[in-house]
Amino acid sequence: MISKIDKNNERLRRHVRVRKNISGTAECPRLSVYRSLTNIYAQVIDDVKGVTLCACSTLEKEIKGEIEGKTKKEQAKIVGAKVAEKVLALGIKNVVFDRGGYLYTGRVQSLADGAREAGLEF
Secondary structure (H helix, E strand, C coil), X not given: CCXXXXXXXXXXXXXXXXXXXXXXXXXXXXEEEEECCCCEEEEEEECCCCEEEEEEECCCHHHHHHHCCXXXXXXXXXXXXXXXXXXXXXXXXXXXXXXXXXXXXXXXXXXXXXXXXCCCEC
């Protein structure tokens, strides 16, 4: 009999598999992405110390005004630009991109494009 596939469990399995190889340091931290149905979250993590250096999401007050009336992909691009702005203010130019087990398309790709356009390198 065919079993029902849980998409989130499959995503988590991909995420664990990728995290075996991807790790962030102080010089080159990890840009982690989480996508929910309505929002998108990005955080920059130093895995050596286990510290989140900065974070950004569509729930923040300064971003809420900008994203009103925009599509989810446009919102993700704005979040990517904001997180890149925060990281560059910390003096970090390079990051490792962790797509969190999601396919590199749609909102995840838009977030990455927004971060690259703001000057972040990965």
